[in-house]
Amino acid sequence: MITGDFNVQISARVSELHDLAAMVETFGEAQELPNRTVFIINLALEELVTNTLVHGVFDDGVEPKIKINLTASKQHVTVVVESNGGAFDPTEDSNPDTTSELANRPIGGLGLHLVKAQADGYSYEFIDGINRLTLEYNTA
Amino acid sequence: MASNIDVQEEREGDVLIMIPVGRIDSSNAPIFERLVKDRIDDGETKIVVDFTKLSFISSSGMRVLLIGAKNIQSNQGKLVLCSMRDSIREIFSISGFDTIIPVVQDRIAAIDLPLTG
Numbered sequence: 001m002i003t004g005d006f007n008v009q010i011s012a013r014v015s016e017l018h019d020l021a022a023m024v025e026t027f028g029e030a031q032e033l034p035n036r037t038v039f040i041i042n043l044a045l046e047e048l049v050t051n052t053l054v055h056g057v058f059d060d061g062v063e064p065k066i067k068i069n070l071t072a073s074k075q076h077v078t079v080v081v082e083s084n085g086g087a088f089d090p091t092e093d094s095n096p097d098t099t100s101e102l103a104n105r106p107i108g109g110l111g112l113h114l115v116k117a118q119a120d121g122y123s124y125e126f127i128d129g130i131n132r133l134t135l136e137y138n139t140a
Numbered sequence: 141m142a143s144n145i146d147v148q149e150e151r152e153g154d155v156l157i158m159i160p161v162g163r164i165d166s167s168n169a170p171i172f173e174r175l176v177k178d179r180i181d182d183g184e185t186k187i188v189v190d191f192t193k194l195s196f197i198s199s200s201g202m203r204v205l206l207i208g209a210k211n212i213q214s215n216q217g218k219l220v221l222c223s224m225r226d227s228i229r230e231i232f233s234i235s236g237f238d239t240i241i242p243v244v245q246d247r248i249a250a251i252d253l254p255l256t257g
Contacts, residue, residue, distance in 0.1 A: 014167035015143060021163070021196065039196070039227035046198045050166040098236030102213055107206055110235050111199035117234045 004031050006070040013064070014053070017046055024070070031072040037139050040118040041070070041079055044135055047111035048081050048090070056085020075140035081133045087126045090133060091116065143167040147175055148193075155186045155251050161193040164201030172201065176208040185217030188250040192223040202237060209241045218242070222250035 006027040010016045021042045028038035049066055056064055067082040096109035116122060121136035145168040148159040156179060164172055179187060189205065191197075209219040221243045224232065232238045244250050 014165070017165050017167050018143065018163065021165075036227050036230075042196060043198055043231065046165050046200075050198070050200065053166075096235075098234075099239070102209055102240040105206060105210075105240055107203055107210075108199075110202060114199060114231055114234060118231075 004072050009067045034139055037137055044115045047115050052083045052085050055088050058085055077137045077139055079135040083131045088131055089124050091124045145171050152251050155188055156184045157188045157190055159190045159193055163196040165198045166200040169200035169204050173204040180211050188220045190223050190247055197228055218255050220250040220253050222247050
């Protein structure tokens, strides 16, 4: 596998999601990533962009911004997602209810659970007003 | 601002089959939610969502299916999902949705599934 880097900065708007997904798919093809890896990275990015929109707190005139970096090396992909909008640690989110019967199952709270469950490793830091989440995926 | 979603529909007797095409994410989940709600409000009691043409779904889309399953159950109906690709099947399993919403192999199995039980 060729190693490679992919960088993109987007406005955190749901209308950007389709273009972002297409870019990640193109990167995945170039790096010969497994389909499953491309899917779970796209899912993670969708959940994180949506999360920034829902939980981010933005001063007047400040636009939500998300910076994404993907690095593929042999048997491994690292995804770094940086966002503004105030400190929000997605790794602290509590585990949602995944066992109650249908009538009692709460609606929502699943997105970040999926991101963490599918990553092989993750870490979070808040530096100079920027949230930085690093996700690790094994591709072997 | 919501993006659109193409949802094809077919009918097999009393069963309505909804076939979303492409992606369901937070940009178009509200439109999909409205479509499912309208069909349940119209009195449909068995809806099969066929995933054959769906390449991607996020938690926003899964939420719509959970709401739909709850609503149709309160009308003594049933929502059934079929023909998922492996990546999508995996997230339904992680979230425990597959224990509360039936997920079956293909459309024939989905149509055959009884309303009760």
